[in-house]
Amino acid sequence: MIKLIKSTFYKEEKTKRELIKFIKSAKILSFGLECKKFERNFAKYQGGKHCVMVNSGSSANLAIIQSLLNLGKIKQGELVAFSALTWSTNAMPILELGLQAVPIDVELDTLNVSSRTLTKILDKYPIKMAFLTNLLGFCDDIDKIKKLCLERKIILIEDNCESLGTVYKGEKLGNFGLASSFSFYVGHHMSTIEGGAVCTDSEALATMLRMVRAHGWDRNLSLSRQNKLRNKFKVNETFYSRYTFYDLGYNFRSTEIAGFLGSVQLKYIDEIIKKRQKNFIKMAIPIYSNTKKFLPIKYDHIDFLSNFAVPVICRSVKIRDELVRRCENKVEIRPIVGGDMTKQPFFAKHQAIFKKILGNSNAKLIHEQGLYFGNNPELTETEMKLIIKIFAQ
Ligand SMILES: Cc1ncc(COP(=O)(O)O)c(C=O)c1O
The missing domain is CATH 3.40.640.10 (Type I PLP-dependent aspartate aminotransferase-like (Major domain))
Structure with a gap:
Protein backbone atom coordinates (compact mmCIF):
# COMPACT_ATOMS: atom_id res chain seq x y z
CA MET A 1 0.00 0.00 0.00
CA LYS A 267 16.52 23.60 6.95
CA TYR A 268 15.23 20.95 4.51
CA ILE A 269 12.19 22.79 3.21
CA ASP A 270 13.69 23.75 -0.17
CA GLU A 271 14.83 20.17 -0.71
CA ILE A 272 11.41 18.83 0.34
CA ILE A 273 9.37 21.05 -1.94
CA LYS A 274 11.71 20.58 -4.93
CA LYS A 275 11.37 16.80 -4.61
CA ARG A 276 7.60 17.09 -4.36
CA GLN A 277 7.46 19.39 -7.38
CA LYS A 278 9.51 16.89 -9.41
CA ASN A 279 7.22 14.03 -8.29
CA PHE A 280 4.15 16.07 -9.14
CA ILE A 281 5.32 16.79 -12.68
CA LYS A 282 6.36 13.17 -13.18
CA MET A 283 2.92 11.87 -12.18
CA ALA A 284 0.58 14.68 -13.22
CA ILE A 285 1.71 14.93 -16.86
CA PRO A 286 0.85 11.33 -17.84
CA ILE A 287 -2.20 11.17 -15.56
CA TYR A 288 -3.72 14.53 -16.55
CA SER A 289 -3.15 13.74 -20.22
CA ASN A 290 -5.79 11.02 -19.91
CA THR A 291 -8.45 13.54 -20.86
CA LYS A 292 -11.03 10.82 -21.41
CA LYS A 293 -11.05 10.15 -17.67
CA PHE A 294 -10.06 13.46 -16.12
CA LEU A 295 -11.01 17.10 -16.32
CA PRO A 296 -8.05 19.41 -16.94
CA ILE A 297 -6.23 20.97 -13.98
CA LYS A 298 -4.21 24.10 -14.75
CA TYR A 299 -0.90 24.89 -13.11
CA ASP A 300 1.20 26.54 -15.81
CA HIS A 301 0.34 30.01 -14.43
CA ILE A 302 2.18 29.12 -11.20
CA ASP A 303 5.95 29.82 -11.01
CA PHE A 304 6.64 27.09 -8.47
CA LEU A 305 4.03 24.55 -7.42
CA SER A 306 4.41 23.16 -3.91
CA ASN A 307 1.90 20.53 -2.85
CA PHE A 308 1.67 17.41 -0.74
CA ALA A 309 -0.96 15.58 -2.82
CA VAL A 310 -2.03 15.19 -6.43
CA PRO A 311 -5.70 15.91 -7.13
CA VAL A 312 -7.70 14.41 -9.99
CA ILE A 313 -11.22 15.37 -11.04
CA CYS A 314 -12.95 12.51 -12.83
CA ARG A 315 -15.35 13.14 -15.69
CA SER A 316 -18.04 11.11 -13.93
CA VAL A 317 -18.89 9.56 -10.57
CA LYS A 318 -18.63 6.17 -12.28
CA ILE A 319 -15.00 6.79 -13.24
CA ARG A 320 -14.25 7.97 -9.70
CA ASP A 321 -15.84 4.85 -8.20
CA GLU A 322 -13.87 2.64 -10.56
CA LEU A 323 -10.64 4.39 -9.51
CA VAL A 324 -11.47 3.99 -5.83
CA ARG A 325 -11.84 0.28 -6.50
CA ARG A 326 -8.57 0.05 -8.44
CA CYS A 327 -6.68 1.83 -5.66
CA GLU A 328 -7.93 -0.53 -2.94
CA ASN A 329 -4.99 -1.97 -0.95
CA LYS A 330 -2.60 -0.39 -3.43
CA VAL A 331 -2.72 3.40 -3.19
CA GLU A 332 -4.16 5.36 -0.29
CA ILE A 333 -6.58 7.99 -1.57
CA ARG A 334 -9.04 10.46 -0.08
CA PRO A 335 -11.59 13.11 -1.08
CA ILE A 336 -10.16 16.47 -2.13
CA VAL A 337 -9.30 18.01 1.22
CA GLY A 338 -12.59 18.25 3.17
CA GLY A 339 -14.79 18.46 0.08
CA ASP A 340 -17.58 20.97 -0.38
CA MET A 341 -18.16 22.49 3.06
CA THR A 342 -21.79 23.33 2.28
CA LYS A 343 -22.45 19.56 2.08
CA GLN A 344 -21.11 18.95 5.59
CA PRO A 345 -23.54 18.41 8.50
CA PHE A 346 -21.96 21.15 10.64
CA PHE A 347 -22.62 23.73 7.92
CA ALA A 348 -26.26 22.72 7.51
CA LYS A 349 -26.70 22.91 11.28
CA HIS A 350 -24.99 26.25 11.91
CA GLN A 351 -25.31 28.17 8.65
CA ALA A 352 -28.40 26.80 6.96
CA ILE A 353 -29.27 30.06 5.17
CA PHE A 354 -26.15 29.91 2.99
CA LYS A 355 -26.25 26.16 2.42
CA LYS A 356 -27.75 26.26 -1.05
CA ILE A 357 -26.58 29.62 -2.43
CA LEU A 358 -24.01 28.07 -4.81
CA GLY A 359 -26.46 25.65 -6.41
CA ASN A 360 -24.83 23.18 -8.76
CA SER A 361 -21.33 24.36 -7.99
CA ASN A 362 -17.85 23.33 -9.04
CA ALA A 363 -17.14 22.63 -5.37
CA LYS A 364 -20.01 20.11 -5.41
CA LEU A 365 -18.68 18.47 -8.58
CA ILE A 366 -15.18 18.21 -7.08
CA HIS A 367 -16.72 16.78 -3.89
CA GLU A 368 -18.50 14.09 -5.90
CA GLN A 369 -15.96 13.36 -8.65
CA GLY A 370 -12.59 14.25 -7.15
CA LEU A 371 -9.97 12.46 -5.14
CA TYR A 372 -6.31 12.81 -4.29
CA PHE A 373 -3.30 10.61 -3.63
CA GLY A 374 -0.22 11.60 -1.66
CA ASN A 375 2.86 13.30 -3.05
CA ASN A 376 5.56 12.88 -0.47
CA PRO A 377 9.30 13.40 -1.01
CA GLU A 378 10.04 9.73 -0.23
CA LEU A 379 8.01 8.25 -3.09
CA THR A 380 10.13 5.78 -5.07
CA GLU A 381 10.25 5.47 -8.87
CA THR A 382 8.51 2.07 -8.61
CA GLU A 383 5.70 3.53 -6.52
CA MET A 384 5.21 6.42 -8.91
CA LYS A 385 5.11 4.01 -11.86
CA LEU A 386 2.36 2.01 -10.12
CA ILE A 387 0.35 5.18 -9.39
CA ILE A 388 0.66 6.26 -13.02
CA LYS A 389 -0.38 2.80 -14.19
CA ILE A 390 -3.52 2.81 -12.04
CA PHE A 391 -4.55 6.38 -12.90
CA ALA A 392 -3.36 6.98 -16.46
CA GLN A 393 -4.71 3.81 -18.05
C1 LIG B 1 -6.80 24.27 4.40
C2 LIG B 1 -6.53 23.80 5.79
N1 LIG B 1 -6.72 24.64 6.81
C3 LIG B 1 -6.50 24.27 8.08
C4 LIG B 1 -6.04 23.01 8.38
C5 LIG B 1 -5.82 22.62 9.82
O1 LIG B 1 -4.49 22.38 10.13
P1 LIG B 1 -4.14 21.46 11.40
O2 LIG B 1 -4.38 20.05 11.02
O3 LIG B 1 -2.69 21.76 11.67
O4 LIG B 1 -5.00 21.90 12.51
C6 LIG B 1 -5.83 22.08 7.35
C7 LIG B 1 -5.37 20.72 7.67
O5 LIG B 1 -5.04 19.90 6.90
C8 LIG B 1 -6.08 22.49 6.02
O6 LIG B 1 -5.92 21.63 5.01
Whole structure:
Protein backbone atom coordinates (compact mmCIF):
# COMPACT_ATOMS: atom_id res chain seq x y z
CA MET A 1 0.00 0.00 0.00
CA ILE A 2 1.40 3.40 -0.98
CA LYS A 3 0.46 5.54 2.00
CA LEU A 4 -0.33 9.26 1.89
CA ILE A 5 2.38 9.83 4.49
CA LYS A 6 5.49 7.70 4.90
CA SER A 7 7.16 9.26 7.90
CA THR A 8 6.65 11.94 10.55
CA PHE A 9 9.73 13.93 9.53
CA TYR A 10 11.88 14.44 6.49
CA LYS A 11 15.20 12.72 7.30
CA GLU A 12 13.39 10.92 10.09
CA GLU A 13 16.31 9.09 11.75
CA LYS A 14 18.58 12.14 11.89
CA THR A 15 15.77 14.39 13.10
CA LYS A 16 14.79 11.95 15.87
CA ARG A 17 18.44 11.68 16.99
CA GLU A 18 18.71 15.48 17.16
CA LEU A 19 15.39 15.65 19.02
CA ILE A 20 16.53 13.14 21.66
CA LYS A 21 19.73 15.13 22.21
CA PHE A 22 17.75 18.35 22.48
CA ILE A 23 15.24 16.95 24.99
CA LYS A 24 18.03 15.52 27.15
CA SER A 25 19.81 18.85 27.38
CA ALA A 26 16.84 21.26 27.47
CA LYS A 27 16.02 22.87 30.79
CA ILE A 28 12.64 24.18 29.63
CA LEU A 29 10.27 22.38 27.27
CA SER A 30 7.25 24.69 27.44
CA PHE A 31 7.03 27.73 25.11
CA GLY A 32 10.38 29.53 25.08
CA LEU A 33 13.51 30.35 23.12
CA GLU A 34 13.20 27.54 20.55
CA CYS A 35 9.70 28.69 19.58
CA LYS A 36 10.94 32.26 19.23
CA LYS A 37 13.91 31.09 17.17
CA PHE A 38 11.60 29.18 14.85
CA GLU A 39 9.37 32.26 14.51
CA ARG A 40 12.38 34.31 13.34
CA ASN A 41 13.48 31.55 10.96
CA PHE A 42 10.02 31.03 9.50
CA ALA A 43 9.30 34.77 9.05
CA LYS A 44 12.60 35.03 7.16
CA TYR A 45 11.76 32.03 4.98
CA GLN A 46 8.28 33.32 4.19
CA GLY A 47 9.60 36.83 3.60
CA GLY A 48 7.23 38.45 6.11
CA LYS A 49 7.76 40.67 9.12
CA HIS A 50 6.14 38.60 11.87
CA CYS A 51 5.52 34.94 12.55
CA VAL A 52 3.46 33.80 15.53
CA MET A 53 3.86 30.09 16.21
CA VAL A 54 0.83 28.17 17.52
CA ASN A 55 -0.03 24.54 18.18
CA SER A 56 -1.90 23.80 14.91
CA GLY A 57 -3.15 25.25 11.65
CA SER A 58 -6.67 25.15 13.07
CA SER A 59 -5.55 27.23 16.06
CA ALA A 60 -3.86 29.65 13.64
CA ASN A 61 -7.20 30.17 11.86
CA LEU A 62 -9.11 30.65 15.10
CA ALA A 63 -6.43 33.02 16.44
CA ILE A 64 -6.54 35.20 13.31
CA ILE A 65 -10.30 35.68 13.51
CA GLN A 66 -10.32 36.23 17.30
CA SER A 67 -7.53 38.81 16.89
CA LEU A 68 -9.43 40.69 14.18
CA LEU A 69 -12.50 40.73 16.45
CA ASN A 70 -10.44 41.93 19.41
CA LEU A 71 -8.98 44.71 17.25
CA GLY A 72 -12.44 45.74 16.06
CA LYS A 73 -11.53 45.07 12.40
CA ILE A 74 -14.57 42.79 12.13
CA LYS A 75 -17.67 42.51 14.31
CA GLN A 76 -19.85 39.58 15.33
CA GLY A 77 -22.72 39.02 12.92
CA GLU A 78 -20.76 40.31 9.93
CA LEU A 79 -20.27 38.25 6.77
CA VAL A 80 -17.03 36.42 6.03
CA ALA A 81 -16.64 34.75 2.64
CA PHE A 82 -14.65 31.52 2.45
CA SER A 83 -13.68 28.95 -0.21
CA ALA A 84 -16.42 26.32 -0.40
CA LEU A 85 -13.74 23.71 -1.08
CA THR A 86 -11.56 23.65 2.00
CA TRP A 87 -10.91 22.01 5.34
CA SER A 88 -13.46 22.09 8.19
CA THR A 89 -11.39 24.25 10.53
CA ASN A 90 -11.14 26.96 7.91
CA ALA A 91 -14.91 27.52 7.96
CA MET A 92 -15.60 26.53 11.56
CA PRO A 93 -13.86 29.41 13.38
CA ILE A 94 -15.99 31.86 11.39
CA LEU A 95 -19.10 30.27 12.89
CA GLU A 96 -17.59 29.59 16.30
CA LEU A 97 -16.82 33.26 16.72
CA GLY A 98 -20.27 34.51 15.83
CA LEU A 99 -19.69 35.55 12.23
CA GLN A 100 -21.61 34.40 9.17
CA ALA A 101 -19.84 32.09 6.75
CA VAL A 102 -20.65 32.73 3.08
CA PRO A 103 -19.29 30.07 0.68
CA ILE A 104 -17.56 31.08 -2.56
CA ASP A 105 -17.33 28.64 -5.43
CA VAL A 106 -13.99 27.57 -6.88
CA GLU A 107 -12.83 27.28 -10.48
CA LEU A 108 -12.93 23.73 -11.81
CA ASP A 109 -9.50 23.90 -13.44
CA THR A 110 -7.57 25.47 -10.52
CA LEU A 111 -9.64 24.18 -7.55
CA ASN A 112 -9.42 27.67 -6.09
CA VAL A 113 -11.46 30.83 -5.68
CA SER A 114 -10.78 33.33 -8.49
CA SER A 115 -11.47 37.05 -8.78
CA ARG A 116 -14.47 36.01 -10.92
CA THR A 117 -16.09 33.71 -8.33
CA LEU A 118 -15.26 36.14 -5.50
CA THR A 119 -16.81 39.07 -7.39
CA LYS A 120 -20.06 37.10 -7.78
CA ILE A 121 -20.34 36.86 -3.98
CA LEU A 122 -19.15 40.41 -3.28
CA ASP A 123 -21.77 41.78 -5.67
CA LYS A 124 -24.53 39.94 -3.78
CA TYR A 125 -23.57 40.12 -0.10
CA PRO A 126 -22.03 42.77 2.17
CA ILE A 127 -18.81 40.83 2.83
CA LYS A 128 -16.30 42.27 5.34
CA MET A 129 -13.59 39.68 5.04
CA ALA A 130 -12.47 36.98 2.59
CA PHE A 131 -10.82 33.99 4.23
CA LEU A 132 -9.47 32.11 1.22
CA THR A 133 -7.80 28.73 1.10
CA ASN A 134 -4.89 28.14 -1.25
CA LEU A 135 -5.89 24.58 -2.01
CA LEU A 136 -3.27 21.84 -2.42
CA GLY A 137 -0.51 24.21 -3.53
CA PHE A 138 -2.61 25.68 -6.34
CA CYS A 139 -4.08 29.15 -6.72
CA ASP A 140 -6.09 31.10 -9.25
CA ASP A 141 -5.53 34.85 -9.92
CA ILE A 142 -4.75 35.76 -6.32
CA ASP A 143 -3.00 38.98 -7.40
CA LYS A 144 -6.33 40.16 -8.85
CA ILE A 145 -8.15 38.96 -5.71
CA LYS A 146 -5.78 41.09 -3.63
CA LYS A 147 -6.51 44.12 -5.82
CA LEU A 148 -10.25 43.49 -5.64
CA CYS A 149 -10.16 43.27 -1.84
CA LEU A 150 -8.15 46.49 -1.60
CA GLU A 151 -10.59 48.33 -3.89
CA ARG A 152 -13.64 47.09 -1.95
CA LYS A 153 -12.00 47.48 1.49
CA ILE A 154 -12.33 43.81 2.32
CA ILE A 155 -9.85 42.14 4.64
CA LEU A 156 -8.08 39.33 2.79
CA ILE A 157 -6.74 36.41 4.84
CA GLU A 158 -5.07 33.37 3.27
CA ASP A 159 -5.37 29.89 4.72
CA ASN A 160 -2.04 28.67 3.40
CA CYS A 161 -1.96 25.41 5.35
CA GLU A 162 -1.68 23.46 2.09
CA SER A 163 0.53 25.70 0.00
CA LEU A 164 3.75 26.50 1.84
CA GLY A 165 6.38 27.27 -0.80
CA THR A 166 4.18 27.86 -3.85
CA VAL A 167 5.25 30.95 -5.81
CA TYR A 168 2.80 32.86 -8.00
CA LYS A 169 3.93 35.82 -10.11
CA GLY A 170 7.16 36.06 -8.11
CA GLU A 171 5.44 36.07 -4.69
CA LYS A 172 5.05 33.24 -2.20
CA LEU A 173 1.46 32.28 -1.43
CA GLY A 174 0.66 33.51 2.06
CA ASN A 175 1.93 37.00 1.27
CA PHE A 176 -1.09 38.36 -0.59
CA GLY A 177 -3.36 39.19 2.35
CA LEU A 178 -3.20 40.83 5.76
CA ALA A 179 -2.26 37.49 7.33
CA SER A 180 -1.90 33.83 6.49
CA SER A 181 -2.06 30.56 8.39
CA PHE A 182 0.22 27.53 8.11
CA SER A 183 -0.01 23.94 9.37
CA PHE A 184 2.95 21.78 10.37
CA TYR A 185 0.89 18.67 10.94
CA VAL A 186 2.46 15.39 9.82
CA GLY A 187 2.17 15.01 6.07
CA HIS A 188 2.09 18.73 5.32
CA HIS A 189 5.13 20.33 3.66
CA MET A 190 7.09 20.22 6.90
CA SER A 191 6.17 18.63 10.22
CA THR A 192 6.52 19.54 13.86
CA ILE A 193 4.14 16.59 14.61
CA GLU A 194 1.34 19.06 15.44
CA GLY A 195 1.94 22.75 14.85
CA GLY A 196 1.02 25.89 13.02
CA ALA A 197 1.80 29.55 12.53
CA VAL A 198 0.43 32.88 11.43
CA CYS A 199 2.46 35.27 9.29
CA THR A 200 1.65 38.95 8.95
CA ASP A 201 3.37 42.24 8.22
CA SER A 202 1.01 44.04 10.60
CA GLU A 203 2.63 44.86 13.95
CA ALA A 204 -0.77 45.49 15.57
CA LEU A 205 -2.14 42.12 14.42
CA ALA A 206 1.02 40.24 15.47
CA THR A 207 0.81 41.84 18.92
CA MET A 208 -2.84 40.82 19.31
CA LEU A 209 -2.09 37.31 18.03
CA ARG A 210 0.57 36.92 20.74
CA MET A 211 -2.02 37.84 23.38
CA VAL A 212 -4.71 35.63 21.85
CA ARG A 213 -2.23 32.73 21.73
CA ALA A 214 -1.62 32.88 25.48
CA HIS A 215 -4.57 33.64 27.75
CA GLY A 216 -4.99 37.27 26.68
CA TRP A 217 -2.00 38.40 28.75
CA ASP A 218 0.98 40.49 27.66
CA ARG A 219 3.92 38.28 28.62
CA ASN A 220 5.08 37.62 25.06
CA LEU A 221 5.00 41.24 23.94
CA SER A 222 7.96 43.61 23.66
CA LEU A 223 8.70 45.79 26.71
CA SER A 224 7.43 48.92 24.96
CA ARG A 225 4.15 47.19 24.02
CA GLN A 226 3.77 45.92 27.59
CA ASN A 227 4.40 49.40 29.01
CA LYS A 228 1.83 50.92 26.68
CA LEU A 229 -0.81 48.42 27.76
CA ARG A 230 0.06 48.63 31.45
CA ASN A 231 -0.12 52.43 31.38
CA LYS A 232 -3.41 52.38 29.50
CA PHE A 233 -5.00 50.02 32.01
CA LYS A 234 -3.11 51.48 34.99
CA VAL A 235 -1.49 48.20 35.93
CA ASN A 236 1.41 49.42 38.04
CA GLU A 237 2.42 46.50 40.19
CA THR A 238 4.43 43.56 38.86
CA PHE A 239 2.39 41.38 41.21
CA TYR A 240 -0.69 42.02 39.05
CA SER A 241 0.83 42.78 35.66
CA ARG A 242 1.72 39.13 35.13
CA TYR A 243 -1.91 38.18 35.75
CA THR A 244 -3.77 40.88 33.86
CA PHE A 245 -5.82 39.59 30.94
CA TYR A 246 -6.34 42.35 28.36
CA ASP A 247 -8.50 40.67 25.74
CA LEU A 248 -10.12 37.38 24.76
CA GLY A 249 -7.61 34.61 24.28
CA TYR A 250 -6.90 30.89 24.39
CA ASN A 251 -3.95 28.69 25.05
CA PHE A 252 -2.54 27.89 21.61
CA ARG A 253 1.12 27.87 22.63
CA SER A 254 3.59 25.44 21.12
CA THR A 255 6.15 23.52 23.08
CA GLU A 256 9.92 23.83 22.71
CA ILE A 257 9.82 20.39 21.10
CA ALA A 258 7.75 21.77 18.21
CA GLY A 259 9.89 24.92 18.03
CA PHE A 260 13.07 22.84 17.83
CA LEU A 261 11.59 20.49 15.23
CA GLY A 262 10.40 23.47 13.20
CA SER A 263 13.90 24.87 12.84
CA VAL A 264 15.37 21.43 12.05
CA GLN A 265 12.76 20.70 9.35
CA LEU A 266 12.86 24.22 7.91
CA LYS A 267 16.52 23.60 6.95
CA TYR A 268 15.23 20.95 4.51
CA ILE A 269 12.19 22.79 3.21
CA ASP A 270 13.69 23.75 -0.17
CA GLU A 271 14.83 20.17 -0.71
CA ILE A 272 11.41 18.83 0.34
CA ILE A 273 9.37 21.05 -1.94
CA LYS A 274 11.71 20.58 -4.93
CA LYS A 275 11.37 16.80 -4.61
CA ARG A 276 7.60 17.09 -4.36
CA GLN A 277 7.46 19.39 -7.38
CA LYS A 278 9.51 16.89 -9.41
CA ASN A 279 7.22 14.03 -8.29
CA PHE A 280 4.15 16.07 -9.14
CA ILE A 281 5.32 16.79 -12.68
CA LYS A 282 6.36 13.17 -13.18
CA MET A 283 2.92 11.87 -12.18
CA ALA A 284 0.58 14.68 -13.22
CA ILE A 285 1.71 14.93 -16.86
CA PRO A 286 0.85 11.33 -17.84
CA ILE A 287 -2.20 11.17 -15.56
CA TYR A 288 -3.72 14.53 -16.55
CA SER A 289 -3.15 13.74 -20.22
CA ASN A 290 -5.79 11.02 -19.91
CA THR A 291 -8.45 13.54 -20.86
CA LYS A 292 -11.03 10.82 -21.41
CA LYS A 293 -11.05 10.15 -17.67
CA PHE A 294 -10.06 13.46 -16.12
CA LEU A 295 -11.01 17.10 -16.32
CA PRO A 296 -8.05 19.41 -16.94
CA ILE A 297 -6.23 20.97 -13.98
CA LYS A 298 -4.21 24.10 -14.75
CA TYR A 299 -0.90 24.89 -13.11
CA ASP A 300 1.20 26.54 -15.81
CA HIS A 301 0.34 30.01 -14.43
CA ILE A 302 2.18 29.12 -11.20
CA ASP A 303 5.95 29.82 -11.01
CA PHE A 304 6.64 27.09 -8.47
CA LEU A 305 4.03 24.55 -7.42
CA SER A 306 4.41 23.16 -3.91
CA ASN A 307 1.90 20.53 -2.85
CA PHE A 308 1.67 17.41 -0.74
CA ALA A 309 -0.96 15.58 -2.82
CA VAL A 310 -2.03 15.19 -6.43
CA PRO A 311 -5.70 15.91 -7.13
CA VAL A 312 -7.70 14.41 -9.99
CA ILE A 313 -11.22 15.37 -11.04
CA CYS A 314 -12.95 12.51 -12.83
CA ARG A 315 -15.35 13.14 -15.69
CA SER A 316 -18.04 11.11 -13.93
CA VAL A 317 -18.89 9.56 -10.57
CA LYS A 318 -18.63 6.17 -12.28
CA ILE A 319 -15.00 6.79 -13.24
CA ARG A 320 -14.25 7.97 -9.70
CA ASP A 321 -15.84 4.85 -8.20
CA GLU A 322 -13.87 2.64 -10.56
CA LEU A 323 -10.64 4.39 -9.51
CA VAL A 324 -11.47 3.99 -5.83
CA ARG A 325 -11.84 0.28 -6.50
CA ARG A 326 -8.57 0.05 -8.44
CA CYS A 327 -6.68 1.83 -5.66
CA GLU A 328 -7.93 -0.53 -2.94
CA ASN A 329 -4.99 -1.97 -0.95
CA LYS A 330 -2.60 -0.39 -3.43
CA VAL A 331 -2.72 3.40 -3.19
CA GLU A 332 -4.16 5.36 -0.29
CA ILE A 333 -6.58 7.99 -1.57
CA ARG A 334 -9.04 10.46 -0.08
CA PRO A 335 -11.59 13.11 -1.08
CA ILE A 336 -10.16 16.47 -2.13
CA VAL A 337 -9.30 18.01 1.22
CA GLY A 338 -12.59 18.25 3.17
CA GLY A 339 -14.79 18.46 0.08
CA ASP A 340 -17.58 20.97 -0.38
CA MET A 341 -18.16 22.49 3.06
CA THR A 342 -21.79 23.33 2.28
CA LYS A 343 -22.45 19.56 2.08
CA GLN A 344 -21.11 18.95 5.59
CA PRO A 345 -23.54 18.41 8.50
CA PHE A 346 -21.96 21.15 10.64
CA PHE A 347 -22.62 23.73 7.92
CA ALA A 348 -26.26 22.72 7.51
CA LYS A 349 -26.70 22.91 11.28
CA HIS A 350 -24.99 26.25 11.91
CA GLN A 351 -25.31 28.17 8.65
CA ALA A 352 -28.40 26.80 6.96
CA ILE A 353 -29.27 30.06 5.17
CA PHE A 354 -26.15 29.91 2.99
CA LYS A 355 -26.25 26.16 2.42
CA LYS A 356 -27.75 26.26 -1.05
CA ILE A 357 -26.58 29.62 -2.43
CA LEU A 358 -24.01 28.07 -4.81
CA GLY A 359 -26.46 25.65 -6.41
CA ASN A 360 -24.83 23.18 -8.76
CA SER A 361 -21.33 24.36 -7.99
CA ASN A 362 -17.85 23.33 -9.04
CA ALA A 363 -17.14 22.63 -5.37
CA LYS A 364 -20.01 20.11 -5.41
CA LEU A 365 -18.68 18.47 -8.58
CA ILE A 366 -15.18 18.21 -7.08
CA HIS A 367 -16.72 16.78 -3.89
CA GLU A 368 -18.50 14.09 -5.90
CA GLN A 369 -15.96 13.36 -8.65
CA GLY A 370 -12.59 14.25 -7.15
CA LEU A 371 -9.97 12.46 -5.14
CA TYR A 372 -6.31 12.81 -4.29
CA PHE A 373 -3.30 10.61 -3.63
CA GLY A 374 -0.22 11.60 -1.66
CA ASN A 375 2.86 13.30 -3.05
CA ASN A 376 5.56 12.88 -0.47
CA PRO A 377 9.30 13.40 -1.01
CA GLU A 378 10.04 9.73 -0.23
CA LEU A 379 8.01 8.25 -3.09
CA THR A 380 10.13 5.78 -5.07
CA GLU A 381 10.25 5.47 -8.87
CA THR A 382 8.51 2.07 -8.61
CA GLU A 383 5.70 3.53 -6.52
CA MET A 384 5.21 6.42 -8.91
CA LYS A 385 5.11 4.01 -11.86
CA LEU A 386 2.36 2.01 -10.12
CA ILE A 387 0.35 5.18 -9.39
CA ILE A 388 0.66 6.26 -13.02
CA LYS A 389 -0.38 2.80 -14.19
CA ILE A 390 -3.52 2.81 -12.04
CA PHE A 391 -4.55 6.38 -12.90
CA ALA A 392 -3.36 6.98 -16.46
CA GLN A 393 -4.71 3.81 -18.05
C1 LIG B 1 -6.80 24.27 4.40
C2 LIG B 1 -6.53 23.80 5.79
N1 LIG B 1 -6.72 24.64 6.81
C3 LIG B 1 -6.50 24.27 8.08
C4 LIG B 1 -6.04 23.01 8.38
C5 LIG B 1 -5.82 22.62 9.82
O1 LIG B 1 -4.49 22.38 10.13
P1 LIG B 1 -4.14 21.46 11.40
O2 LIG B 1 -4.38 20.05 11.02
O3 LIG B 1 -2.69 21.76 11.67
O4 LIG B 1 -5.00 21.90 12.51
C6 LIG B 1 -5.83 22.08 7.35
C7 LIG B 1 -5.37 20.72 7.67
O5 LIG B 1 -5.04 19.90 6.90
C8 LIG B 1 -6.08 22.49 6.02
O6 LIG B 1 -5.92 21.63 5.01
